[in-house]
Amino acid sequence: MNISKLSKHVVLQGGTILDPVAGTEKKGDVHIADGKIKSVGKVNAPKSAQVVDCKGLVVTHGFCDVHVHFREPGREDKETLETGSLAALAGGFTRVCVMPNTDPPLDSPESIRYTVDRSEECSIHIHPIGAITKGQDGKELTEMGAMLSEGAVAFSDDGLPVTDSGMMRNALEYATMFDIPVINHAEDLCLKKNGVMHEGTVSTHLGLPASPDITESNMVHRDLELTELTGARLHVPHVSSAKSTDHIRAMKKKNEKVTAEVTPHHLFFTDEDLVNFDTNLKVAPPIRSNKDRKALIKAVKDGTFDCIATDHAPHTIEEKEGTFDLAPFGMIGLESCYGAVNRVMVKENKMDQVALIQMLTVNPREIMGFDTGLFEEGMDAELTIFDPKESWTFSRKDIYSRSHNSPYVGQKMTGRVKHTIVKGHLTNI
Amino acid sequence: MQHKHLLGLENYPAEDIQTIIDTAFSFREVLDRPIKKVPSLQGKTIVNLFFENSTRTRISFELAQKRLSADTVNFSASSSSLQKGETFKDTAQNIEAMKIDAVVMRHPAPGAPLHLTEHIDSIVINAGDGTHEHPTQAILDMTSLYEKFGYLKGLKIGIVGDISHSRVALSNIHGLKTMGAEVTLCGPATLIPPNAEELGVNVNYNLDEVIEWSDALNVLRIQRERMGGGLLPSVREYRNLFGITPERLANHKKELVIMHPGPMNRGVEIDSAVADSDQAIILDQVLNGVASRMAILYLLLGGKYEEGKN
Numbered sequence: 228m229n230i231s232k233l234s235k236h237v238v239l240q241g242g243t244i245l246d247p248v249a250g251t252e253k254k255g256d257v258h259i260a261d262g263k264i265k266s267v268g269k270v271n272a273p274k275s276a277q278v279v280d281c282k283g284l285v286v287t288h289g290f291c292d293v294h295v296h297f298r299e300p301g302r303e304d305k306e307t308l309e310t311g312s313l314a315a316l317a318g319g320f321t322r323v324c325v326m327p328n329t330d331p332p333l334d335s336p337e338s339i340r341y342t343v344d345r346s347e348e349c350s351i352h353i354h355p356i357g358a359i360t361k362g363q364d365g366k367e368l369t370e371m372g373a374m375l376s377e378g379a380v381a382f383s384d385d386g387l388p389v390t391d392s393g394m395m396r397n398a399l400e401y402a403t404m405f406d407i408p409v410i411n412h413a414e415d416l417c418l419k420k421n422g423v424m425h426e427g428t429v430s431t432h433l434g435l436p437a438s439p440d441i442t443e444s445n446m447v448h449r450d451l452e453l454t455e456l457t458g459a460r461l462h463v464p465h466v467s468s469a470k471s472t473d474h475i476r477a478m479k480k481k482n483e484k485v486t487a488e489v490t491p492h493h494l495f496f497t498d499e500d501l502v503n504f505d506t507n508l509k510v511a512p513p514i515r516s517n518k519d520r521k522a523l524i525k526a527v528k529d530g531t532f533d534c535i536a537t538d539h540a541p542h543t544i545e546e547k548e549g550t551f552d553l554a555p556f557g558m559i560g561l562e563s564c565y566g567a568v569n570r571v572m573v574k575e576n577k578m579d580q581v582a583l584i585q586m587l588t589v590n591p592r593e594i595m596g597f598d599t600g601l602f603e604e605g606m607d608a609e610l611t612i613f614d615p616k617e618s619w620t621f622s623r624k625d626i627y628s629r630s631h632n633s634p635y636v637g638q639k640m641t642g643r644v645k646h647t648i649v650k651g652h653l654t655n656i
Numbered sequence: 657m658q659h660k661h662l663l664g665l666e667n668y669p670a671e672d673i674q675t676i677i678d679t680a681f682s683f684r685e686v687l688d689r690p691i692k693k694v695p696s697l698q699g700k701t702i703v704n705l706f707f708e709n710s711t712r713t714r715i716s717f718e719l720a721q722k723r724l725s726a727d728t729v730n731f732s733a734s735s736s737s738l739q740k741g742e743t744f745k746d747t748a749q750n751i752e753a754m755k756i757d758a759v760v761m762r763h764p765a766p767g768a769p770l771h772l773t774e775h776i777d778s779i780v781i782n783a784g785d786g787t788h789e790h791p792t793q794a795i796l797d798m799t800s801l802y803e804k805f806g807y808l809k810g811l812k813i814g815i816v817g818d819i820s821h822s823r824v825a826l827s828n829i830h831g832l833k834t835m836g837a838e839v840t841l842c843g844p845a846t847l848i849p850p851n852a853e854e855l856g857v858n859v860n861y862n863l864d865e866v867i868e869w870s871d872a873l874n875v876l877r878i879q880r881e882r883m884g885g886g887l888l889p890s891v892r893e894y895r896n897l898f899g900i901t902p903e904r905l906a907n908h909k910k911e912l913v914i915m916h917p918g919p920m921n922r923g924v925e926i927d928s929a930v931a932d933s934d935q936a937i938i939l940d941q942v943l944n945g946v947a948s949r950m951a952i953l954y955l956l957l958g959g960k961y962e963e964g965k966n
Contacts, residue, residue, distance in 0.1 A: 433788060548743065548744075550768050
């Protein structure tokens with residue numbers, strides 16, 4: 228991977244321009260002048276312009292991930308805002324939202340300001356999500372108003388659920404003043420107990436403590452009802468089960484303030500992949516049955532899910548090298564995202580490519596209130612260029628995160644990100 | 657033997673289980689001799705790596721190793737450097753660096769023996785991994801049933817007690833199913849795993865019906881720490897519903913073989929009058945444990961393993 232400053236004039240030549248806002252795909256060029264979009268389609272650039280050959284490639288908006296963990300401050304041994312940015316660039320992501328479960332958590336205006344300032348130095352755009360409750364302990368609301376002024380874009384205690392229904396109601400009600408999404412990591416901890424995987428035939432065979440699908444869907448259902456009650460905006464993260472999907476689909480029919488995301492790994496793997504006790508597949512919520520996976524794929528296609536989010540969660544080798552019961556929950560996912568979801572959704576399940584790319588670009592931006600018209604003249608160039616057809620095998624050398632906890636190593640991918648353009652720089656991957 | 661290691665009985669070949677059982681009977685003869693030692697594994701070094709307390713299994717393995725003239729080293733978590741923060745991987749690799757042939761491991765985490773095979777080249781024998789498998793226990797149970805009945809195919813075995821937290825139950829289920837026996841699980845609904853039927857077994861909460869159905873009952877230890885929590889109300893309630901008492905057995909006019917992997921909670925899951933009766937083969941299980949483990953060690957370390965067939 229190499230990152231270089233964009234020349235004064237750059238032409239992305241001969242590619243297919245996929246405009247996720249218009250929902251169109253057309254052959255054409257893109258002219259970038261002084262780091263900004265000059266023209267799209269037929270371009271008239273000076274001869275001296277730097278040319279990026281895009282033949283056979285698709286040029287689209289930079290990918291946006293509303294759910295990553297960059298571990299800074301506190302666990303810089305796992306990831307920093309810089310190393311996380313490199314992982315993002317390698318995966319075609321130009322913009323991410325970082326979850327606040329750092330050490331200390333992002334639960335104050337000062338910590339939000341710290342993240343915003345630090346992200347200035349990074350190679351992609353990073354937006355902090357603030358904690359819902361102080362210390363993420365579910366007891367006291369954070370100063371949401373002040374945190375928003377400092378640059379928070381949403382609120383979540385991700386990693387932990389807001390267990391107390393009264394507190395969740397308060398958080399949603401309070402957030403209505405600002406019209407920003409509240410994101411609750413839905414797992415009923417009383418039902419989860421010490422569960423480390425999905426409860427089913429596989430967990431019985433492996434002898435691992437497990438939790439059933441309703442561990443998630445019960446709380447998703449509660450949150451949806453509270454959203455209805457309060458009129459707030461709810462974004463449901465990393466949906467893993469068929470039952471949750473049904474609840475969300477039903478509520479979305481009558482409440483447009485509900486949005487939801489699904490991760491690549493819940494679309495790609497099933498609990499049967501855990502038979503070798505691969506700790507990289509230990510995630511929360513857990514990888515579920517093939518029946519759940521199929522329901523998630525269907526929900527991607529029918530629009531129940533608004534976006535794909537990786538839940539990129541780096542952990543050290545030392546932590547993941549231990550036994551399954553003790554390993555922390557989470558896997559990295561930025562670098563492998565496109566090749567994995569494109570394989571599952573477009574190649575294997577015949578989804579329209581434009582619709583999938585919308586879930587990586589315009590849809591997540593709309594949820595977070597970011598600019599979406601990225602092909603308009605004068606916009607800062609924030610683009611991703613990928614080969615939709617390339618078959619390849621994901622390997623350790625494709626990882627740029629500081630951590631290597633990826634179960635995709637050795638997995639076949641379809642489609643590969645080739646270039647990422649953001650903040651005045653061109654990355655060749 | 658088709659597998660280099662013995663990690664569990666799920667998908668373990670029937671012919672290999674039968675070979676182990678047959679070999680165990682040859683070693684039973686050795687154990688009846690005045691000099692109970694053969695030179696089969698002379699020069700082989702085996703490490704007993706116990707990350708969890710165990711008396712019976714460890715002694716049984718150690719005796720089996722000594723009877724086969726292997727050199728053995730015992731390592732237990734309490735006396736180890738694990739408490740100094742050394743990782744599982746370091747411990748494993750350090751031990752292997754000392755040039756050994758096999759590791760017998762007990763570990764509280766399901767999957768730990770498989771994990772160990774990724775770090776070392778030695779033969780790994782699972783002596784119990786958390787709530788996952790305990791294959792040598794299941795093999796000694798099957799050896800004992802074979803000794804008693806002369807066959808396994810078609811036998812009806814009831815397994816009674818805490819199935820959810822039992823590696824003995826899971827390995828027995830896999831082994832018995834492979835050998836053509838039928839299995840019924842019996843115990844409190846809170847201690848039987850969901851989807852248990854998908855393991856190819858019956859589930860019946862009525863102990864009397866299970867007694868009526870079974871040729872043999874394998875009675876599992878019920879951990880006292882499970883009592884009074886959310887899973888079980890009390891010892892009294894458990895005894896009433898699932899305790900193997902002479903009164904209960906007297907209601908059934910039939911020959912029934914009683915097994916228990918030990919250690920027993922006398923007066924909880926099984927009464928002394930039953931445990932010490934002629935129908936119990938609990939002490940035969942202990943002796944067969946040594947013979948079966950001798951057979952397993954001999955077959956895995958004795959050079960009959962053909963490289964490439966794994």
